[in-house]
Amino acid sequence: MKFSAILIGLAAGLASALLFAGLILQSPTAVGLSLAAPIPILIASLGWGSRIGFIAALTASIALAGVTGFAGSGLILFATMALPSAIVGHLAGLARPKENPEPGVEGPLAYDWYPLDRILFAIAGIASLACLFIGWMFGYDAAEIGPELATALGEQMGATVDPAMQQQVQTLARLIVQMVPFIQPALLVITLVAGLHLAAILTRLSGRLDRPRDDIPSSATLPGFAVSIFALAVAGCFVPGTLSVIASVVAGAFGTAFTLVGLASLHRRTRGAKQRALLLIGAYGAIVLLTFPLLAATAIGIFETARSAARDRAPR
Known part of the structure; x- marks a missing residue:
């Protein structure tokens, strides 16, 4: 796992925590942004791999708990947005080689992706x-x-x-x-x-x-x-x-x-x-x-x- 990829996971987790913080802090202008909290984690998982997605999920939860001073807020984010996003990103990235690929087909098209x-x-x-x-x-x-x-x-x-x-x-x-x-x-x-x-x-x-x-x-x-x-x-x-x-x-x-x-x-x-x-x-x-x-x-x-x-x- 490259250090740059880990940094991507950490940055994605912080972004997710900031988006979700409005819901925990009951800010009327930021509650809508909380619905976008899964996106940074999903981007990290889809683009840099499942492990980076899970790192982002953990980072988001820990960061939110630190910002709010309430461990329960981090647990809420982890249970409702962070962990589900990491799991979904992992599933979307699953693939296996096709049993009978067509001649000349290479790359991603030569794989069966998780349906x-x-x-x-x-x-x-x-x-x-x-x-x-x-x-x-x-x-x-x-x-x-x-x-x-x-x-x-x-x-x-x-x-x-x-x-x-x-x-x-x-x-x-x-x-x-x-x-x-x-x-x-x-x-x-x-x-x-x-x-x-x-x-x-x-x-x-x-x-x-x-x-x-x-x-x-x-x-x-x-x-x-x-x-x-x-x-x-x-x-x-x-x-x-x-x-x-x-x-x-x-x-x-x-x-x-x-x-x-x-x-x-x-x-x-x-x-x-x-x-x-x-x-x-x-x-x-x-x-x-x-x-x-x-x-x-x-x-x-x-x-x-x-x-x-x-x-x-x-x-x-």
């Missing part, structure tokens, strides 16, 4: 584990957090003396608490997927990315057994207690992964269409404004995954 469906599955699984760890670390308890959140919202909205408004605030607080196990892993999946995509673009522009460009709309899917995992998670959401929270986290992560597969399918199916740009803009606009198009994308992602799995199992 996108496995990478997306790993991201969903890692996001689930990371959110469950953070929930355990902070002692997430919906029954306890709900009343506290209702009280805080009531004070901000001036609902402390109006019984009707208090009831509305309590209902809103319960809804927010119930949605957190879904939203947190969903946001983490999107952050890691977007970070990997942007990091790959930047690393390829620098000429350091060996992995060939993936045709994402055509190859984005999930392994067939992910459908069963998602179905069990959705069913578990209706079981009371801690199991419901765990199932909600898994459902949020894998549901988001299926939604991304569905959106990739939309990009593939509209290729060659004269009004492709208008169709995509309309689809994403409907997703932002409404809810059911997002559910439709999730259903399409499940369908595409099941169909791909059936095609792979079919005798040839």
